[in-house]
Amino acid sequence: MQLEAQTQPTGGFIRRKLIAASCALLGSSVARAGDGVGDTVGRLLEDWQIQSALAYYHEDGRIQAVEPVITAVHESSDGGRLGLNFTFDALSGSSPNGALPSRELQTFASPSAKSFSSARHTYNIAPGSLPADPNYSDARAAGGVDWTLAIDRLTRATLGGKFSYEDDFDSVTASAAVEHDFNEKNTTLSLGINSENDFLQPIGGAPVPLSEYEQFEKTGHKSKHGEGLLLGLTQVMTRNWLSQANISVDHFSGYLNDPYKIVSVLDTAGSPVGYLYENRPGSRTRRSAYLENRVAGARTSAALSLRYMTDTWSIHSETAQLRLRWWTAERDQYLEPSVRWYHQTAASFYTPWISTTVAPEAYASADSRLAAFHAFTYGLKYGLRMRDRLGSFGRDTTEFNIRLEYYEQTQAAGPPGPAALRGLDLYPRLKAMLLQFGFSY
Amino acid sequence: MRFPIARSRPLVVAVVTAGALLTAGCSSIGVKPWDRDLLSRQDMRPDGNGLDDAIDDHMYFSKEASSGGRSFGGGGCGCN
Numbered sequence: 001m002q003l004e005a006q007t008q009p010t011g012g013f014i015r016r017k018l019i020a021a022s023c024a025l026l027g028s029s030v031a032r033a034g035d036g037v038g039d040t041v042g043r044l045l046e047d048w049q050i051q052s053a054l055a056y057y058h059e060d061g062r063i064q065a066v067e068p069v070i071t072a073v074h075e076s077s078d079g080g081r082l083g084l085n086f087t088f089d090a091l092s093g094s095s096p097n098g099a100l101p102s103r104e105l106q107t108f109a110s111p112s113a114k115s116f117s118s119a120r121h122t123y124n125i126a127p128g129s130l131p132a133d134p135n136y137s138d139a140r141a142a143g144g145v146d147w148t149l150a151i152d153r154l155t156r157a158t159l160g161g162k163f164s165y166e167d168d169f170d171s172v173t174a175s176a177a178v179e180h181d182f183n184e185k186n187t188t189l190s191l192g193i194n195s196e197n198d199f200l201q202p203i204g205g206a207p208v209p210l211s212e213y214e215q216f217e218k219t220g221h222k223s224k225h226g227e228g229l230l231l232g233l234t235q236v237m238t239r240n241w242l243s244q245a246n247i248s249v250d251h252f253s254g255y256l257n258d259p260y261k262i263v264s265v266l267d268t269a270g271s272p273v274g275y276l277y278e279n280r281p282g283s284r285t286r287r288s289a290y291l292e293n294r295v296a297g298a299r300t301s302a303a304l305s306l307r308y309m310t311d312t313w314s315i316h317s318e319t320a321q322l323r324l325r326w327w328t329a330e331r332d333q334y335l336e337p338s339v340r341w342y343h344q345t346a347a348s349f350y351t352p353w354i355s356t357t358v359a360p361e362a363y364a365s366a367d368s369r370l371a372a373f374h375a376f377t378y379g380l381k382y383g384l385r386m387r388d389r390l391g392s393f394g395r396d397t398t399e400f401n402i403r404l405e406y407y408e409q410t411q412a413a414g415p416p417g418p419a420a421l422r423g424l425d426l427y428p429r430l431k432a433m434l435l436q437f438g439f440s441y
Numbered sequence: 442m443r444f445p446i447a448r449s450r451p452l453v454v455a456v457v458t459a460g461a462l463l464t465a466g467c468s469s470i471g472v473k474p475w476d477r478d479l480l481s482r483q484d485m486r487p488d489g490n491g492l493d494d495a496i497d498d499h500m501y502f503s504k505e506a507s508s509g510g511r512s513f514g515g516g517g518c519g520c521n
Contacts (some may be wrong), residue, residue: 051491051492052492053492053493053496055496067496069492069495069496071491071492085495087495087499173513175513183471184471184473184474185474186470186471186472187471192512192513194513228509230512234487235470235471236470236471236477237470237471238470238472239472239476239477239478239479239480240479240480240485242480242485242487244487246511248509248510248513250509250513286507288507288509288510289510290511292511294485294487294489296479296480296482296484301482301484301485303484303489303490305511307507307510307511309507309509309510311506311507313506315506315507317506319507319510323490325484342505344505344506344507347506369504369505369506370506375505377497381493397483403493405497407500407504409504409505430504432500432504434496434497434500436493436496438492438493
């Protein structure tokens with residue numbers, strides 16, 4: 001009796017709980033189904049941070065490029081991390097071939113040409129204009145993965161690999177790094193190494209260095225190899241100040257020429273009598289020091305980075321970049337202006353032209369990227385946090401942003417050249433604009 | 442081929458010494474774990490400008506003679 005008396009209400013209680021639980025489950029399922037695709041995607045990406053961007057790059061009168069980028073990062077509670085990234089570039093436009101402007105009409109052939117008569121296309125450069133191949137186009141697909149494993153509470157190891165594929169260029173890189181925290185995780189020391197192997201299959205073949213352009217002397221494929229080491233120190237200075245210092249060295253050897261760059265050969269009057277394919281040294285070692293400081297306010301932050309780099313080609317460069325960020329009071333929007341200054345000296349073998357009256361050097365390049373110049377970049381970015389605008393899909397890191405940058409490179413005034421070249425723009429400025437749309441989740 | 446670091450022994454010695462001194466000196470600075478609210482913000486992380494930096498670095502890599510420093514540079518032809 002006693003058992004029955006107690007069993008009846010207990011069974012009813014359990015039954016009511018089961019019914020309530022079933023209804024709750026059913027209701028929850030219906031509600032979730034009602035939430036739609038956004039919630040489903042949200043659950044699938046629950047442990048991942050996604051960043052994506054679409055960039056449009058445009059140079060004044062030269063190259064333009066479209067570049068979609070996506071990265072995905074998964075971080076686990078034990079300090080492990082998996083990062084994936086993928087980039088695609090499509091470039092087209094006019095690419096300077098290294099020759100100087102002239103008072104005369106200049107004619108060049110496509111890189112694939114074996115002779116002027118059999119060239120797929122030739123292009124004429126009007127007197128006074130910068131010689132550039134107007135049919136330049138290229139596409140690049142690149143991707144990478146890095147995997148960080150927590151060795152213990154204070155030590156992490158990272159292994160990485162990346163590839164880059166173009167019609168005429170393949171690159172494979174492997175890297176490894178280890179980092180260790182000290183001083184209650186206020187100090188982090190890191191050491192990284194990498195090894196890069198590049199394979200070049202220039203369109204039409206790799207030209208024989210310093211051979212005459214009109215002879216079309218070209219050989220097969222080329223390669224180059226690089227290795228690098230990077231030592232880093234990150235230090236929490238105060239509650240709102242983080243400092244980072246890196247020192248790195250890398251060494252490349254092999255075919256370091258740009259297979260599409262030539263150098264004008266001028267007579268004493270300044271008229272082009274021909275062109276030679278460039279030749280650079282077969283090895284290059286670069287050393288750099290990098291310092292970055294980040295400071296935060298309640299609704300502001302600033303990041304200042306400085307870099308000094310020097311190499312065995314006698315190039316020295318200095319870079320300074322400042323980014324500021326202002327958040328609105330609601331912390332759902334920010335504005336980020338930035339400015340970057342860059343300066344470099346010329347490579348020891350850089351020469352705008354070769355004179356017929358001077359014996360040629362062993363190395364020569366007229367590539368303006370190896371010239372002395374300075375450059376400014378001005379940027380502005382606007383970010384909008386979407387957490388409260390996307391319902392259940394939104395989360396703290398969900399953000400839409402748009403970025404605009406203007407880049408201007410000004411070459412140092414070089415030698416004025418022979419009389420015939422006076423008044424021509426031998427060292428033209430490069431102006432470029434970048435427009436980027438980004439979405440983070 | 443010798444690894445380039447072998448030719449940079451003075452640099453390595455200087456870096457290791459500076460790192461040791463700095464690490465020792467840094468033991469007196471820093472914050473407690475509960476004071477990291479500002480430092481945990483995305484714009485205060487060393488890689489806080491990840492995609493922007495990657496896109497900018499690719500542009501500079503194709504137009505300038507220097508690259509890297511923040512991390513390993515390179516990764517492309519840059520022939521344009």
